[in-house]
Amino acid sequence: MxxxxxxxxxxxxxxxxxLDLILLNDIYLTDKDKYIELKAGTQFNPTYYDLYKxxxxxxxxxxxxxxxxxxxxxxxxESYRQPDGRKSVIELDRIVDYLEAMNMSSKRxxxxxxxxxxxxxxxxGYDEPVIFYGEKLDKIRWNQVKVRLNRNxxxxxxxxxxxxxxxxxxxxxxxxxxxxxxxxxxLVSMIVESKKNGIILYPDFNPNTDVFxxxxxxxxxxxxxxxxxxxxxxxxxxxxxxxxxxxxxKQFDKYAKMILVKSPEPQKRTATLQEIKKVYGRKLWEEExx
Numbered sequence: 001m002x003x004x005x006x007x008x009x010x011x012x013x014x015x016x017x018x019l020d021l022i023l024l025n026d027i028y029l030t031d032k033d034k035y036i037e038l039k040a041g042t043q044f045n046p047t048y049y050d051l052y053k054x055x056x057x058x059x060x061x062x063x064x065x066x067x068x069x070x071x072x073x074x075x076x077x078e079s080y081r082q083p084d085g086r087k088s089v090i091e092l093d094r095i096v097d098y099l100e101a102m103n104m105s106s107k108r109x110x111x112x113x114x115x116x117x118x119x120x121x122x123x124x125g126y127d128e129p130v131i132f133y134g135e136k137l138d139k140i141r142w143n144q145v146k147v148r149l150n151r152n153x154x155x156x157x158x159x160x161x162x163x164x165x166x167x168x169x170x171x172x173x174x175x176x177x178x179x180x181x182x183x184x185x186x187l188v189s190m191i192v193e194s195k196k197n198g199i200i201l202y203p204d205f206n207p208n209t210d211v212f213x214x215x216x217x218x219x220x221x222x223x224x225x226x227x228x229x230x231x232x233x234x235x236x237x238x239x240x241x242x243x244x245x246x247x248x249x250k251q252f253d254k255y256a257k258m259i260l261v262k263s264p265e266p267q268k269r270t271a272t273l274q275e276i277k278k279v280y281g282r283k284l285w286e287e288e289x290x
Contacts, residue, residue, distance in 0.1 A: 001064040001117050001133040003072075005052055008060060011071055012046040019071060024061035024127060030054075040127075064117035064133055073204075081204040083115035083156035084283065089149050092157060094289040096142045099159070102285070108225070108253035110285075112137040116156035118149065131155065161228045163210035164191055164201070164280070168235035169242050170215040180236060187235045187264045188213060190273065199273040201280050202230075217245040221252060231280045232258045255284060 001024075003011075011019055021044035029036040029051040038045065044062065052060070062068070072080040087095065096112055103109045114131045122128035130148050135141070137157070149155075168184040170177065192207040194200070212227045214220040224232065234246065238260060249256055259279045261272055 001062050001068070002059045003062050005049070005058050005060060007072070007076060008044055008062070009046055009049060010075060011068075012044065014075070015071060019067065020063075020065070021068070022063040024063050024129075027057070027060070063119075063127060066116075069116070077204075077206050078209050081115070081158060081162065084158045085286070086154050086156050089146055089151045089153050089155070091289070092137075092155055093142070093146060095157075095285050096137065096139060098285045098289050100139045102255055106253050106255055108228075108255070110255075111160050112142070113158045113160050114155065115158045118153060118155065120148065136160065159283070159285070161230050162202075162204065163212060163227060163229040163231075164205075164276070165212045165214060165220075165224055165227065165229040165232045166191065166235060167214050167220050167232055167242075167245070169217075169239075169245070183263055184213075184215070184235060187233070187261060190264045190269055191233065191276070194273050194276075197269060197273060199270065199277055201273070201277045205280075217241065217248065220245050220249060224249060224256070225252070230257065231276070232256060233276060234258055234260045235264075236262065257282065 008021060011021060023038060023040050023042055023044060025040050027038040029038065029048060031051055036048070036051070038048070044060065069080065073082060092112065099110050099112065103111075114133055114135050114137055116131070117129050117133045118131040119127040120130050131137070131145055137145070166184075166188055168180070168187060170180055170184060174180065188211065190197075191201075192211055194205075195207070210229075212223050212229055214223045220232075232246075232249070234242065236242070246258065249258075257279055259276060261276075264272060
């Protein structure tokens with residue numbers, strides 16, 4: 001599992017007594033006229049920081065385990081996310097096939113991303129990754145790796161989409177622009193502050209990085225395509241312009257999930273967030289393959 005040197009230094013400083021940071025590969029460093037060999041299978045040594053930097057080792061391969069990932073998620077939530085689930089090879093094979101079928105009928109392509117690493121012991125006696133953390137497991141790659149796995153192997157995975165796109169149409173010349181803009185900002189605030197209101201929309205939902213906005217038809221499609229959100233929350237009235245924008249989005253991605261929130265009234269905030277949570281958490285590929 002490739003970790004940034006800065007991440008390793010943080011983990012070493014905070015969790016030196018409880019976290020094993022095991023090298024996956026041999027590392028060779030030079031200190032003046034002395035050569036230092038750090039063997040695979042040994043603990044990462046933060047005292048060599050200057051020597052790592054001198055060799056431009058900004059990333060180092062570390063052996064994955066669940067405890068390591070939990071610490072990474074806790075300390076670097078914008079870079080590491082909790083898995084969507086854990087599946088056997090047979091179960092994941094069904095999901096890969098289902099996503100492949102979805103991708104053939106949609107311009108939005110969804111793929112499995114490994115949220116763990118799976119190892120086999122190589123000829124040199126070291127752990128060699130069969131599946132790398134963060135790698136895309138499309139149909140071609142999955143067919144390459146699954147034959148190397150025991151059918152009972154459990155794999156943590158994610159699908160490469162996350163976040164909420166808030167679509168609230170706004171037009172500068174609209175006489176109700178000021179009122180609509182206030183409602184738009186209230187809707188954004190409601191979702192950004194969902195955790196403060198006691199609603200966790202999804203285990204890895206990060207309001208700092210996972211909320212996107214669009215206020216016109218062209219913006220909607222671009223933001224949707226660029227950021228790959230899980231859900232589109234549509235605010236305001238469902239007028240013709242709004243309907244046409246959503247039709248265009250559905251033509252781009254027939255599997256796009258949407259929910260309409262006409263007005264984020266304070267007294268209905270909790271119920272509205274619960275409904276958004278319910279729709280956000282629906283995974284079509286899980287429902288159709290379980």
